[in-house]
Amino acid sequence: MIGKDGKPLVEYFPKSQRKLMTDQHVHVDPEFETFTYGDPTTPKRSLRNLRRGDLLVFYCGLQRWDSNNGWASDHRPALYLAAVASMLRRT
Numbered sequence: 001m002i003g004k005d006g007k008p009l010v011e012y013f014p015k016s017q018r019k020l021m022t023d024q025h026v027h028v029d030p031e032f033e034t035f036t037y038g039d040p041t042t043p044k045r046s047l048r049n050l051r052r053g054d055l056l057v058f059y060c061g062l063q064r065w066d067s068n069n070g071w072a073s074d075h076r077p078a079l080y081l082a083a084v085a086s087m088l089r090r091t
Contacts, residue, residue, distance in 0.1 A: 001026050017070065050087045058083040 001009045013021045050056060063077035 001028075014068075016068070020070075052087055054087045056085040056087065057081070058085075 003009050003012075009026075010018050010022050047056070058081075059079050060082045061077050061079055064072040064075040066072040
């Protein structure tokens, strides 16, 4: 996967982890090229019911990465606010 600057995202990982990370599946959600979000499951289908003034909030689960050992087991994953969008109009 290529980042905004044209650089493969795998290059942001330590050299010792790049081969492992190159083969990892990337789940892009939301996906802003075709404006899709997730699988067509019931919770995600409800996105079509958003109205003017509603908030669409995206969060992500992140965990500390140890450059020598991978996921840092001494730090628990946590949830972080990634983006908030206010619906201006219905298309």
